[in-house]
Amino acid sequence: MKPTIYHLSHIDLDGYSCQLIMEYTPYKIFSYNANYGAEVVERLNEILEALKISNAPALIFITDLNLTADEAKWLNREVDRLNEKGKQITIILRDHHGSGQESADKYSWYFLDTTKCATKLVYEYAQEHFELDQPEWMAKYVDVVNAVDLWHQDQIEDFEYGKVCMRLVTETRELNRIVFGDDDRKYKVALLKEAAQMVHEERANIVLDEKIHALKKNFFRENEDDTLDNLATKFIVKLLGSKMKTMTIYYKGYKGFLSYGVGNTSIVGNGFLVTYPEYDFIVDVSTRGTMSLRANNKVNVAMISKEWAGGGGHPNAAGGRIQGFKEQFRYDKVKTQIENLIHAKEAVAGHLDYKET
16 A cells, blocks of 8 residues: 655755655655744644544655754654554654764664755665656756756756746745635646656757746736736735635624735735635734735724734725744644734723714
8 A cells, every 4th residue: 555645855956856856756746845844843743633534655855954963853753653553653764964964874764865866865765766757857956956957067958947947936926825825836746747848958048037027927827817916916805805714803893814924915815805805804823913904985993903913004004013923834823813912902992983974
């Protein structure tokens, strides 16, 4: 029985390319992404939570991320505890960052090779262990990622194409990866798959450079063409609508929608309120605790902003900053913070009539 793979990878070209390679294996895969630092443990905790309620054999597959000695010890201990309870979980880590040497020296599941990028390490491992069904472009694409990730400028053709692929990832910011993690990943991997198929074209770097805008529009387009901003906004509003069950909040009888780090509230927020008129307001909170509120003549968000954060603005557009807000890497923890704030404010403030007159 093939194990279910829980694949955690980095958020750069190399990290997403590891996940592109894994799409060509016959496994059920749940994918996650993290930047270095606290987010790595947060994502691993998500994986462990999923494994606690699953009885299927599982593989935790970590790529392009190094674990500190403490992190590796913690993960190894947690997996051992689950296996002692009858689970069948293994760990494999394929990475190339020398800072993980201490962990690699201690754990057999931690494979470190500083001479190759993580995509190349995953490619070689998948060929041997994962029944990789590779398309004709894959070997060349792996060389491209390897050249740019290890900065082999002497491999000029691969290096130059890799630079454009790198920008394809770093400038793909239309979707917030905390709120829309799965969709953001699919977006980036889909663009990289398109790029990979051009790898053999003459002057491929220029070809891809000129096609990036069109590739992005093609991902978001459903029917009629429009500007990239408008296509992305429609896509985001639709995604927000699909998350109403988990992202709805209430304040003094008013129905609100809480997003996190989505940004562009003037356009996205107003688009959401027009599409879903059952909501009185929408609030987007940034990682720093700044918030942007929008309404559509149903509630005075300037008053809400004042009560929540001493902010202000206009009846339909306001903002402020929440004191003591802690950045989170999971939406549910953001919502808990905001709901605690709401409950505290409701407890001490009298009812105000926020409706427009």
